[in-house]
Amino acid sequence: MRMPRVLTRHAVAATSVAVMLTAITAAPASAATLRTSTPAQPVQQTATVVGISDGDTVYVDIWGDGSSVRKRVRLTGINAAEVNHGVGDHPDQCHGPEAEERLRQLVYRKKVQLRALDAGSTSGSRLRRTVLVEQPNGSVVNTSKAMVAEGHALWMPNETEYLDNAALAELAAQAAGRQVGLHDPDYCGYGSAQSVALDVRVRWDADAKDGQNLNDEYVIVTNTSAFGLDLTGWVLRDSFIKEYAFPRGTNLRAGRTLFVHVGSGQDSGKHLYMGETSPKFNNVDRSRGIGDGAYIFDPDGDLRFSFLYPCQLNCVNPSQDRFVLGEVNYDAPGGDSSNPGGEFIKLHNRGYTAVPLGQYLLRFGPYSYSFMPRATLAPGATVKVVMGKGRNTSTHKYVGKPHGVLSNSGGRAQIATYDDVVLDCAAWKAGSC
Numbered sequence: 001m002r003m004p005r006v007l008t009r010h011a012v013a014a015t016s017v018a019v020m021l022t023a024i025t026a027a028p029a030s031a032a033t034l035r036t037s038t039p040a041q042p043v044q045q046t047a048t049v050v051g052i053s054d055g056d057t058v059y060v061d062i063w064g065d066g067s068s069v070r071k072r073v074r075l076t077g078i079n080a081a082e083v084n085h086g087v088g089d090h091p092d093q094c095h096g097p098e099a100e101e102r103l104r105q106l107v108y109r110k111k112v113q114l115r116a117l118d119a120g121s122t123s124g125s126r127l128r129r130t131v132l133v134e135q136p137n138g139s140v141v142n143t144s145k146a147m148v149a150e151g152h153a154l155w156m157p158n159e160t161e162y163l164d165n166a167a168l169a170e171l172a173a174q175a176a177g178r179q180v181g182l183h184d185p186d187y188c189g190y191g192s193a194q195s196v197a198l199d200v201r202v203r204w205d206a207d208a209k210d211g212q213n214l215n216d217e218y219v220i221v222t223n224t225s226a227f228g229l230d231l232t233g234w235v236l237r238d239s240f241i242k243e244y245a246f247p248r249g250t251n252l253r254a255g256r257t258l259f260v261h262v263g264s265g266q267d268s269g270k271h272l273y274m275g276e277t278s279p280k281f282n283n284v285d286r287s288r289g290i291g292d293g294a295y296i297f298d299p300d301g302d303l304r305f306s307f308l309y310p311c312q313l314n315c316v317n318p319s320q321d322r323f324v325l326g327e328v329n330y331d332a333p334g335g336d337s338s339n340p341g342g343e344f345i346k347l348h349n350r351g352y353t354a355v356p357l358g359q360y361l362l363r364f365g366p367y368s369y370s371f372m373p374r375a376t377l378a379p380g381a382t383v384k385v386v387m388g389k390g391r392n393t394s395t396h397k398y399v400g401k402p403h404g405v406l407s408n409s410g411g412r413a414q415i416a417t418y419d420d421v422v423l424d425c426a427a428w429k430a431g432s433c
Contacts, residue, residue: 040118049107055080055099074123076130076161077144077168078153094188094301099152151181156239157290165289173312189300197225200307201418202294204281207367214263219294222257233299244274257373284310284420310420322351325426336404341388343406349377363414
């Protein structure tokens, strides 16, 4: 058995800043360049880093601001593990001291550029800034990108400071693929259940308005291994710091699935509830690089399973070109409002192998339909997804709406993965793909 790795704070060896140099460096840009991309007032300031709070926050002395008071700056687009600063009784989180030390190596007592699309961007009492470290050749290293690329922080997209969102998401996916830093599944301790595999997906866009339908936003956790898993002591989170602890005694048997809903409800063997009062997972907005992730940590603090969206790497799906949309009946006989069962969308498998329906969503307008995790569609078969209520069979699935939802004036339907890869699209009337 491998023993837990013990780290003394500030004892991390320096890692080359050249990690993916083309991705994490940038030539200096003027504030005027930023100003053309957003109506907000951008800011660019020179500063010296005079202190390190943790792996995503520094103290700086801003040049020429007429003040000797140091400012706290939160790095844009990332979230590192927490460290104890002698306040309270919580211990350092695994990877927290390592992240703090790596950031120290990158920026401490160095001249940096602080940039933001909006001078008013803050995280609580901290300024939210992209922190760029000048190099001898005139280029700069983006510290957020370096920290994510080396696995010292999670990607945490920001809607206001969005310029680096997409690049950070790709770097996060690459770091996860290499299992570096916090993506190393046994760095904090070689705990139990190392042979268990979980498939994690996020239904991040609830039907209609997310804030009014919290329990339609959920994480799907399927045990794909041959062994059961006791989730006591395990936690689930997105890129923000707040964690959901699986209830003591939660046992996910081999082949079974848990649905962890964002809102409130009565826990059962199949459904758990986080008890949040607002949506937790970001909806995808590709224009600003917005997405999110679900992360499951074991009792040792190791990140064991994760799901990042939208897809960043290897985004050609195996069912592309064979799992397709067929007939869309958007105008139900006798009136849509009174006959939701008359609205339907057909999906067809024109391939030679079964399609795992549980990996896909059928999206239509502000709604979507999730297939059960173990559902499949045989080669050459068709499944009819009916908007109304009924009993699911292998050939008919029912969304359960009390009224019609497919607009007669126009719309579109899509088959998509949970990480937003669209396999097929069909539009009618004023709709478009």
